[in-house]
Amino acid sequence: MLALMRNKVSRIILLVQAVVLCLPLTYLYIFQVIPAELYFLGNDPFESPVITVMVSIVIMAGLASGWRLIIAFVFYGRDKLSTLPTFWWIIAGALAVLSITSFIHSSITTELNPSSFNSLGWGVFFVIPFFHLLFERYRANTTNNSASSA
Numbered sequence: 001m002l003a004l005m006r007n008k009v010s011r012i013i014l015l016v017q018a019v020v021l022c023l024p025l026t027y028l029y030i031f032q033v034i035p036a037e038l039y040f041l042g043n044d045p046f047e048s049p050v051i052t053v054m055v056s057i058v059i060m061a062g063l064a065s066g067w068r069l070i071i072a073f074v075f076y077g078r079d080k081l082s083t084l085p086t087f088w089w090i091i092a093g094a095l096a097v098l099s100i101t102s103f104i105h106s107s108i109t110t111e112l113n114p115s116s117f118n119s120l121g122w123g124v125f126f127v128i129p130f131f132h133l134l135f136e137r138y139r140a141n142t143t144n145n146s147a148s149s150a
Helices: 002-040 049-076 078-083 086-108 116-149
Strands: none
Touching: 002 049, 002 116, 049 078, 049 086, 049 116, 078 116, 086 116
């Protein structure tokens, strides 16, 4: 009974993280950044349009995988996290690393030119729910391994 209660509390905490951290940034990216990038596509003296489009595709893939993991856990619990295909985790993990790298790069550089790589830094706010999901997946695997060995 206590385990079910902890699972429910963890799902609620993740839902709050998603609504407070991820939802506003997803909205801003889809409805503000992408239209602005399309408007200025080809007129950016710092970056080629191909790089802008490629980074946008990578960010959209990261958003899709992050939201897929969040929805799976919130609606179906931690057991669903361990049954999801690995590519969802790989994409989300790769974007988490890129986001942290971009955030650090933007923080320590003395002169920052506008680039699509810098927009990856906003994904650092998705890292908190991502680590939460990794922890829950670890707990699901640990629980499943201890239950199957008993």
